[in-house]
Amino acid sequence: AQRVTQPEKLLSVFKGAPVELKCNYSYSGSPELFWYVQYSRQRLQLLLRHISRESIKGFTADLNKGETSFHLKKPFAQEEDSAMYYCALKKTGGYQKVTFGTGTKLQVIP
Amino acid sequence: NAGVTQTPKFQVLKTGQSMTLQCAQDMNHEYMSWYRQDPGMGLRLIHYSVGAGITDQGEVPNGYNVSRSTTEDFPLRLLSAAPSQTSVYFCASRDRESEQYFGPGTRLTVT
Numbered sequence: 001a002q003r004v005t006q007p008e009k010l011l012s013v014f015k016g017a018p019v020e021l022k023c024n025y026s027y028s029g030s031p032e033l034f035w036y037v038q039y040s041r042q043r044l045q046l047l048l049r050h051i052s053r054e055s056i057k058g059f060t061a062d063l064n065k066g067e068t069s070f071h072l073k074k075p076f077a078q079e080e081d082s083a084m085y086y087c088a089l090k091k092t093g094g095y096q097k098v099t100f101g102t103g104t105k106l107q108v109i110p
Numbered sequence: 111n112a113g114v115t116q117t118p119k120f121q122v123l124k125t126g127q128s129m130t131l132q133c134a135q136d137m138n139h140e141y142m143s144w145y146r147q148d149p150g151m152g153l154r155l156i157h158y159s160v161g162a163g164i165t166d167q168g169e170v171p172n173g174y175n176v177s178r179s180t181t182e183d184f185p186l187r188l189l190s191a192a193p194s195q196t197s198v199y200f201c202a203s204r205d206r207e208s209e210q211y212f213g214p215g216t217r218l219t220v221t
Contacts, residue, residue, distance in 0.1 A: 009150065034209060046209040086152065098210060102152035
């Protein structure tokens with residue numbers, strides 16, 4: 001069974017400090033990994049997907065198959081980055097079920 | 111395109127009442143899903159559909175029914191509301207290669 005683990009419920013950092021939101025997964029096949037973000041009282045929206053290898057709003061994430069991780073990083077946190085972040089895994093084949101982690105709330109302190 | 115729309119935005123029910131949460135998408139997506147979002151639990155899949163006429167259960171299906179008579183619509187029915195169903199409900203749609211597109215959510219309170 002696939003599983004996504006986000007070990008931190010809350011991460012507080014000062015503005016300008018580096019940010020790393022951790023995500024580990026377990027899946028026997030080749031998954032597709034995503035980061036979704038939810039700003040206060042808004043709908044979830046895609047931030048990054050690993051296959052596109054983009055940097056969005058200064059965030060990057062690299063898939064490390066050896067460590068089964070997909071950590072989200074940003075060198076300098078901004079106040080507007082405060083939000084809930086969810087890591088998600090999509091199976092390959094069949095319905096391609098999407099499993100979400102429990103989420104990490106990022107709080108950027110001015 | 112409106113994307114994924116949900117109604118209502120807020121709802122308060124008494125224990126035992128039934129209701130339907132509406133979800134519609136105008137992107138011609140094959141796949142549609144319902145999730146519930148609870149603090150500390152993340153997003154949990156309730157039911158999903160891979161096309162009109164085809165639905166299946168997710169992780170937490172008990173107490174909920176769905177149907178998919180058209181590509182666009184995917185309503186979620188609460189048969190007999192319970193306080194444990196107090197949550198925020200999100201509908202999502204996608205096609206095979208895309209990411210999930212989420213609706214704005216329905217905040218449900220069961221008293």
